[in-house]
Amino acid sequence: MSSSPLVDRFQRAITYLRLSVIDRCDLRCTYCMPERQTFLPKAEVLSLEELHRLSLGFMARGVRKIRLTGGEPLVRRDMVDLVRALGRHIGDGLDELTLTTNATQLALHADAIAAAGVRRVNISLDTLDRARFARIARRDALPAVLEGIAAAREAGLAVKINTVALKGENQDELSELITWAHGHGFEITLIEVMPLGAVDGDRFDHYLPLSRVRKDLERRWTLLPDAHRSGGPARYVRVAETGGRLGFITPLTSNFCDGCNRVRVTATGQLFACLGGREQVDLRAALRSGDPEAALDHALDQAMAIKPEKHHFTIDRPGAAPALARHMSMTGG
Ligand code: SAM
Numbered sequence: 001m002s003s004s005p006l007v008d009r010f011q012r013a014i015t016y017l018r019l020s021v022i023d024r025c026d027l028r029c030t031y032c033m034p035e036r037q038t039f040l041p042k043a044e045v046l047s048l049e050e051l052h053r054l055s056l057g058f059m060a061r062g063v064r065k066i067r068l069t070g071g072e073p074l075v076r077r078d079m080v081d082l083v084r085a086l087g088r089h090i091g092d093g094l095d096e097l098t099l100t101t102n103a104t105q106l107a108l109h110a111d112a113i114a115a116a117g118v119r120r121v122n123i124s125l126d127t128l129d130r131a132r133f134a135r136i137a138r139r140d141a142l143p144a145v146l147e148g149i150a151a152a153r154e155a156g157l158a159v160k161i162n163t164v165a166l167k168g169e170n171q172d173e174l175s176e177l178i179t180w181a182h183g184h185g186f187e188i189t190l191i192e193v194m195p196l197g198a199v200d201g202d203r204f205d206h207y208l209p210l211s212r213v214r215k216d217l218e219r220r221w222t223l224l225p226d227a228h229r230s231g232g233p234a235r236y237v238r239v240a241e242t243g244g245r246l247g248f249i250t251p252l253t254s255n256f257c258d259g260c261n262r263v264r265v266t267a268t269g270q271l272f273a274c275l276g277g278r279e280q281v282d283l284r285a286a287l288r289s290g291d292p293e294a295a296l297d298h299a300l301d302q303a304m305a306i307k308p309e310k311h312h313f314t315i316d317r318p319g320a321a322p323a324l325a326r327h328m329s330m331t332g333g
């Protein structure tokens with residue numbers, strides 16, 4: 001493979017891969033997918049060996065951080081094997097290997113994941129109320145999630161909580177979630193709901209601009225500037241009263257695409273150059289071609305040539321169609 005770094009037309013170096021290992025999930029979060037979601041036939045999903053080879057291809061081109069995501073990554077049976085295989089490259093081509101999970105199965109796997117070299121996990125948690133959780137995720141799984149979070153902590157994994165802010169759903173609980181997360185020593189990041197894929201309700205009903213949330217939080221707390229950057233779109237403050245860090249991901253109210261350092265690959269090997277765009281390159285075809293290394297190199301160059309400057313999605317009126325047909329569970333967020 002070529003060793004030339006991945007740099008797009010806007011001179012952004014791409015050093016971060018978000019790799020979805022499966023589109024399936026054991027939850028059905030209302031803002032993410034409909035109850036009757038259609039999943040891909042298993043045969044279309046990349047094998048563990050292909051996911052590994054693909055990751056090596058990205059690393060050869062300068063990717064230093066890989067986040068495994070889904071769907072729910074831990075629903076994939078050989079997921080821990082993949083974590084182990086990639087974990088061997090930490091310190092030797094890879095700076096960091098992380099995971100985004102709903103934590104329903106984390107209690108089973110936290111020790112193995114930590115032993116494989118993972119240091120941090122992002123865990124999605126939108127409420128601490130069991131009935132509300134069952135309503136948002138359409139599954140009564142809060143006890144399993146809390147067990148998973150405790151197991152991660154015991155295994156020595158740093159935990160970051162991700163919470164989608166939902167009007168009329170968890171809006172009144174965001175302060176409590178922040179207090180809870182900081183009380184456990186976790187960072188927490190609030191996320192605006194994005195118009196990706198059709199869901200059963202109208203996203204407009206739940207869209208809550210974080211600019212409004214921030215104003216509400218400032219009535220209760222002192223939010224101090226925090227220059228911390230995770231290399232992603234989150235912007236941070238420090239909550240004086242708790243001492244903890246709070247992030248805001250605001251794709252709708254404030255666009256941070258100019259610093260984008262990432263691409264996303266679905267479980268079938270489709271590279272999406274932007275979370276909010278249609279620009280796409282087929283890496284599975286490259287991997288399965290006669291000369292996979294050359295084909296992958298060419299495909300990655302193509303991806304750099306088509307990566308858009310920014311996304312254009314909005315949620316500005318009731319009843320609008322999703323900006324993209326693709327659900328977040330395909331690209332892994
Ligand atoms: N299942 C795992 C989880 O929930 O953490 C990983 C995949 S999930 C698609 C990744 C993140 O995307 C989660 O934090 C989830 O809350 C978020 N998400 C899903 N759909 C979203 C949407 N339409 N807008 C904003 N965030 C969304």
Ligand code: SF4
Pocket residue numbers: 025026027028029032033070071072102124329
């Ligand atoms: Fe599953 Fe994550 Fe989507 Fe919820 S947000 S349905 S846990 S993929």
